[in-house]
Amino acid sequence: MTDSISLSLNNLTVDYPGYKGSGTIAVKDVSFSIEKGKVLGLVGESGAGKTSIARAITRQLVEPGEITAGEIIFENKNIVSMSQKELRKYLGSQISLIVPNPKSELDPLLTIGRQLGDVVKTHLKLNNKEAREAVLKVLEAVQIPDHNSRYSAYPHELSGGMAQRVIIAMSLICNPKFVISDDATSGLDVTVQREIMKLMQNIIKEKDLSVLFITRDIGLAAHFCDHLGLLFRGQIVEIAPINSFFKNPIHPYSLALLSAFSHSVKWRKVYSTDPQKWSKEFFINGNVPDSMIEVEKGHLVRMIR
């Protein structure tokens, strides 16, 4: 059983302590598993704690954020208790991260060829010539036109979509097993967004990657996730296989999101929230309860019975 799991979170909690101790619990008691070759979509509004989860997995939380409880198990190893040195061996080579705002994530002073080359040289111990070949190959794979000349381009010379392709190339260059995509398309035009999504979909299928796909857009997640988790104020309120989720969404927050993202009036009606359902099964004094209930196989909802 555990051999089929790529990455799992067990009761992960992330805290941003304030000056006087008690801070913001951005992620609370989050658990999920991602099977090898599968895609888990993690959906939530802005501030729900999605980026904190992504950064916790790579152990790159912004100050003063810290993991205060829980485990992150990747291939039977706990990332939370790894030394920096051991962690570095995994990051960028086995676990990689696709970030939003690609233009501020790339070093403005180095060519993209150099930045990609540094990563592949660090992990795969290639020499300059081999690294250059690997870089050109991955630039071609992410469909960057004219990749020979883009090799020596600087980040500011790229469009947003092109820079996002570079970030995707960076995440793929060492052939990782697990990829986290954090709101990868949020800063892009709609048409560019569609191209990037298509590219990612093809690559995920082709390389049989395990993916944590983080987004604010539940419609986007619907298209290529195998499982879907809904994050609400740092907690998962509903998580299910994709079919089960769309056929039988239960939590009022899921229904509200689905209705907000439905384009047809009919679907909006189907999903629209029945005020009856905002009942005390789901909220205790405005907070979600601690317990989750399995309503179907693999379909968990945060509620009390």
Added chain:
Amino acid sequence: MALIRYIGRRLLFVLPQLFGIVAVSFFLLKMIPGDPALLMLGPLASQEAINEIRSVMGLDKSLIEQFVIYLERVLSGDLGTSWQTTKPVMEDLLKRFPATMELVTLSLLFALILGIPVGILASLLKKSIINKFSTYYGLLAGSLPDFWLGLIFIFVFYTILGWAAAPMGRLDLGILPPAVVSGSYFIDSLIAGDWETFNNVVAHLTLPVLTLGLINAGPIIKMTQSTMDRLLESDHIRYARSCGLGEFQIVRRAFRNSLPSVLTIVSVLYSFLIGGAVLVEIVFSWGGAGQYALSGVLNADINPVMGFVVWSAVLCLILYLIVDLLYFAIDPRLRD
């Protein structure tokens, strides 16, 4: 291409800038009370003698006329004569500016060699001794006057311990300066391959360079540290970390990105020290340009002062041009 256009545009502004600097300092200097004729001839001189000298020096003309005459002479490379040294100012400054530039350049190099590693380490090791050291160093270096530190060094290393060379200029009396190539004894004695002279030059440079270097390392440490602090928390460095790059690569990238700020502070210190090293020059009898200009000011000898202003302005403009070219070399975003 963009570079050539940029340099062209910069050079276009050089002449108006120089004109402005010369004009402002000329009229400001003329406002300082004190009659050079009187100072030259002494209190017992007759009125006729004073009038004669005044007309020889052009002091009986209107200010505007004097300024136009001065400008014409400057444009032909003549900075006038100093009545104190009785030599052309140009000749004097050609000897003294290399002395100042040599002192200032070596001091800043020393300040950089000390300041950059300390700044980087203080930023990397937040809770270390070196971080505390850097904080107190900044305070101390900012509050100590440089000439005072120079005097202390002379007292300790020359008077008490006898390790340092006498604070009496750039060479021992018995040693001849090396053949002039750059004007810097340090470089010229190396070129000549004259080790005895070179050693003596270094011995005389040590204390003043230490003085100015230690004081000016303060701001360099501060700037390096605060810029590195900011960069190590920046998006692209965090991203580089999440790609698994090693700590050495991370620091190298962060430092590269902090170079423009370090360059800025160095250029500010450099242009300031061309004139601002004067007190240290006096303490070590360095015979530099600042010292020359100061004695001009004190004796109403206007030509050395104006000559100093013109030279400093030209040197600063060259300095800023070089600094801009370095910004260009560091940051590709400026190139188009």
